[in-house]
Amino acid sequence: MTDLNIKIQEFAQLILDAKNIVALTGAGMGTESGIADFRSPGTGLWEKVNPNEFASIHSYVSDTKKNLDFMLEMGMNIFKAKPNNGHKSLTKLQKLGKLTGILTQNIDGLHQKAHSKNVVELHGTAYEAICMRCDKVYPITIMIDQVMSGKNSPSCEVCNGLLKPNAIFFGEPLRSETLNQADKMIESCDLLIVLGSSLLVYPVAFYPRKALSRGAKLGIINIQDTDMDYKAEVVIHDKIGDVFPLIVDIVKNEIKQA
Ligand SMILES: NC(=O)c1ccc[n+]([C@@H]2O[C@H](COP(=O)([O-])OP(=O)(O)OC[C@H]3O[C@@H](n4cnc5c(N)ncnc54)[C@H](O)[C@@H]3O)[C@@H](O)[C@H]2O)c1
Ligand SMILES: [Zn+2]
Incomplete structure (x- = not known):
């Protein structure tokens, strides 16, 4: 097995072992839909x-x-723009009962267009x-x-x-109601999956730390490295649309066999 295949297997196992999974998505989620x-x-x-x-x-x-x-x-x-394979795979994961909700920094509505539920739009x-x-x-x-x-x-x-x-524009505060919703999700999850975020913009940059401090695990898929990579159980530096559907397929097959 290649290194990438091993990581894909490990990522799927993280998901299979978790009970309350939250996805944190950033602009990297939309690039494969043609949004820079x-x-x-x-x-x-x-x-x-x-x-x-x-x-x-x-x-x-x-x-x-x-x-x-x-x-x-x-x-x-x-x-x-249309939802890409990354958005669609998150919906698939949710239908398998393996995704509680999505915290997104994106303003593009693509998670909703892909029919994901419980999407909190931070920005x-x-x-x-x-x-x-x-x-x-x-x-x-x-x-x-x-x-x-x-x-x-x-x-x-x-x-x-x-x-x-x-x-939300630069220089504007985030809505307190939205922040409260996000806090609840971060505090209760046992696995946080980061997809396509540089984790440089606050408060999102703080969420992985917060989840970890509550005992949750962290998995990251992002082309570039992030400051939180060293804290994650599995990090994949690749395109979401290339790897995440493979991970979700493994999860689906394992659940079917169980
Ligand atoms: N689609 C959108 O709605 C949209 C578009 C542009 C910016 N934004 C805004 O961007 C802000 C900043 O933070 P951010 O962390 O979301 O964006 P960012 O640009 O700081 O980071 C995006 C990250 O995604 C990675 N990436 C790009 N394409 C990828 C792919 N196909 N697969 C995996 N990784 C990929 C990049 O390596 C980068 O590290 C937010 O304020 C958000 O509101 C949103
Ligand atoms: Zn008015």
Whole structure:
């Protein structure tokens, strides 16, 4: 058996031995659906645009038009994206009774499109807009229609406040309700599976440590190495879509035979 095959077997065994599994997913989950991540060398968004000029709440308010152009381009790519084999395999795992829920940093809605349940979107969603004044939430289409018809500052139908996509921008706090949900999942899991995250953005960067301190085990699939690799039972530096479906197939076969 090759080293990779051994790791795939070990990863499957981790899943088979666990009772309460939570997946923590990042932008690396969406790359195989054609959505660029932030930090992959050569293709990550931060090699193309300056994060201080885009996607921060300050830049959005101070130069709304420029930020909207960027977001519209990114949004259109997200809206046409389809779940890949990684998303589908998580759903399969859940149907086998081996996945409690998913904590995702992604705003692309692809876990839901793949019919996974109990998905907590830590950074919000690209599919909604929110009024910055009264917090009214709209489908994103309302905001897109206004921008497409030439409005440079899309506004709330109720209070005329500025609309923004209902995703967390740099400089914005995460929602306390979402953080509480995430804490509960992290505190109760006995296996945390990290898929496609550099584990550099907080609070997510802290979740593996938190799970480990509660006695949970950690498995990581990510092309690049992470600061938590040394704490994981199994680390696979490969593409999710290439290895995770194989792992889930092993789990499925073992469960069938039992
Ligand atoms: N799809 C999306 O919704 C989307 C897209 C871009 C950025 N984001 C945002 O990215 C932020 C930052 O953190 P992050 O950790 O999620 O992203 P990140 O860009 O910091 O890290 C992504 C990691 O995924 C790995 N990776 C890329 N493709 C992979 C693949 N096919 N298989 C396995 N690994 C792969 C890379 O090596 C990298 O380490 C979050 O704030 C999130 O909101 C989301
Ligand atoms: Zn409003």
